[in-house]
Amino acid sequence: MSSFTRQQMAARVAQDIPEGWFVNLGIGIPTMIADYVPMEREVILHSENGILGMGPAPAPEQATPWLINAGKQPVTLRPGGSFFHHADSFGMIRGGHIDLCVLGAFEVAENGDIANWATSENDSAPAVGGAMDLAAGAKRLWVVMDHTTKDGRPKLVETCGYPLTAHCAVQRIYTNLAVIDVVRGRGFVVREIVPGLSLTELQAKTGATLHTDA
Amino acid sequence: MSSFTRQQMAARVAQDIPEGWFVNLGIGIPTMIADYVPMEREVILHSENGILGMGPAPAPEQATPWLINAGKQPVTLRPGGSFFHHADSFGMIRGGHIDLCVLGAFEVAENGDIANWATSENDSAPAVGGAMDLAAGAKRLWVVMDHTTKDGRPKLVETCGYPLTAHCAVQRIYTNLAVIDVVRGRGFVVREIVPGLSLTELQAKTGATLHTDA
Amino acid sequence: MINKIVQSIAEALSGIKDGSTVLMGGFGAAGQPDDLIEGLIEQGAKDLTVVANNAGAGRVGLAKLMEMGRVRKIICSFPRSAGSTVFEELYRAGKLELEIVPQGTLAERMRAAGAGIPAFYTPTGAGTKLAQGKETREFNGRPHIMELSLPGDVALVEAWEADRWGNLTYRQSGRNFNPVMAMAAKLTVAQAHHIRELGDIAPDNVHTPGIFVSRVVHVVRGAPWN
């Protein structure tokens, strides 16, 4: 059975991002998506720490400590980019001006609930960062993550077991096995499956009912 | 009996403004106060429409339509001045960063209530502008106005008859006849009277009890 | 290639519907998008709610739009000013609704709409007749009133510079309400004196990032504006 690599997952998401969108990419696989958007397709990347128009990582000798992304890695700025303060930056997020946010997650439920910040109700010092603001504020929230945990438990579930980041927020999930929409009132609707995997096999790795449009 | 002219009232207020204060001056006599603050005493003038560091009116040939004050008159900018948008400008006001606001008024009550925006409860289209924001937000609110109306009715009163601009907001009143503090729990306390006028005569022109510290 | 620059005022204003809430920038003449307002008169949309600091003056611009019967309601801080005769006539005749909002609350309600804050508390207006019908609540021992965000369908703004991504700068006190209105509307249209190449506006000094701007039209005004 084949499965998408991290790079292939990032590239698959990048396919679906049209020119002109303002996009915030979370840490991990989401960050890699930028590498698969061709420079001539103008997608404007937003970073929570006050940047619009982020470009790729600089050559090491050209990195400046003043220009870092939300993951605190050196980045560049494209012509047309701009800087602003944190309240303005999150005003863009909370105000619904970001067309798309792509985050990783521990779990996504069939109603669109997302859990991606705390691994236990008892973890009293979890790091939330901007995840709740992004999940609640972006026009669209997509999740990119492995279909199951390392020990094989489903990450697409009926109800999240981990503490929620936001309620009914996710619209689409890209996993290493499939592309799945979250449709209000229906739940998980499968759009694509990696070659060689059957719907039945995918269902076996999923914690909630999978629907199809067929 | 002598009485202060408008110019003298403005000059008298100017005496009491120390270097380093951020000051918003309302339309009318308050605007004239700026002319009596010597340029070497650095008082930073704020205008609601997004200016800090306003300077005097320009020579007519140097006026630019881009640089006007809240009264929509051409002004200049001192070195060190800055521009910002309306929400930031009123954030300065509402957030208590303006050391002093000086406004005109129809009435001031002995508890510090001020009425300066509507002349009747039945006036359904009064022009409030920034008066309520300034009265509620500045660290100090001083009023400069004639002691009585043109037909001799007192403007310092027990309770305002006109619709309020703000509740318990005024700290000091400069009139053409006196300088009067509004002291919580006491009411009007006379600090100065124009030469030749007795306290009894001043009281006769005032609609509430005048106190003195003597 | 993203290109928000359109070639005519008609194109800049296309699609504005009857019944829209239109935010109009400017304070006095500074930063007032005169050409877009004239364009809106041509464009034809009616039954409008207009949000602006003033209620028009003379018989041009907003006053003309009102005189044509195209404005249902005005939300402003200072309706009566020198030359506001059209407003006064229509208002007295009961042909215009009016909502008076303190100037700082007006700006903050639009900033809130742009920033996804549906409501906030302010001390401004507490205990006055403008607090009537509003929730009052005490914070730090002081009464405050709850104000709702004020979103627009359309914002018309005037900028000094613009580029094809819609980044804007403003000049001096021409900034005023324009940045908060640009944030608060679904469709934000800017008239700009100068069109710059992408990257020529210093990234540290962009006043309104292009994310808040839908369309830009180049309007060169004569002296003394240039």
Added chain:
Amino acid sequence: MINKIVQSIAEALSGIKDGSTVLMGGFGAAGQPDDLIEGLIEQGAKDLTVVANNAGAGRVGLAKLMEMGRVRKIICSFPRSAGSTVFEELYRAGKLELEIVPQGTLAERMRAAGAGIPAFYTPTGAGTKLAQGKETREFNGRPHIMELSLPGDVALVEAWEADRWGNLTYRQSGRNFNPVMAMAAKLTVAQAHHIRELGDIAPDNVHTPGIFVSRVVHVVRGAPWN
């Protein structure tokens, strides 16, 4: 003559009292007022509440201040990060209070404090464990939670340029939390790389007007920061 420029870090930090709430700017190393934080370690104030995006790393700066037992409480969005061992040890030992706030809510709460807004409603965090104990209210059919403003006694910020009136600019992503913290504190202290003559910072491009700044100290950092 107004002159907010002081000659030493000790002078810049004089008068900070035990029990103060200290807002510390910066996101990652960018815009972090390292020299002022080291100065605060020298200065001696204790029983502090510190508001910052992170809870320190390594054994310098904020982490050192915590290790010395001078911090009673941390208010931040992201306490656990690479090298946050001091925080983790103290927190596990029950020697440090923690308030976790979503990053955008953290910024907005300080902006609200600076702008005189005692409370606002946000959708962020509604229906999550961070909503516990907070008022929930529906606007536009969607649950929101009420968040209170977060004022500081002291803000420590890092600027790129400053003048004697306290006007500041920031460089690139060094801006981050600094402008909202500068607004939100009673005493705002800025360390600046460059001191400019009054008037040399373009008035249209001042990022933090001097009204929000109490003291400025010139700190030239080495490469690659210059």
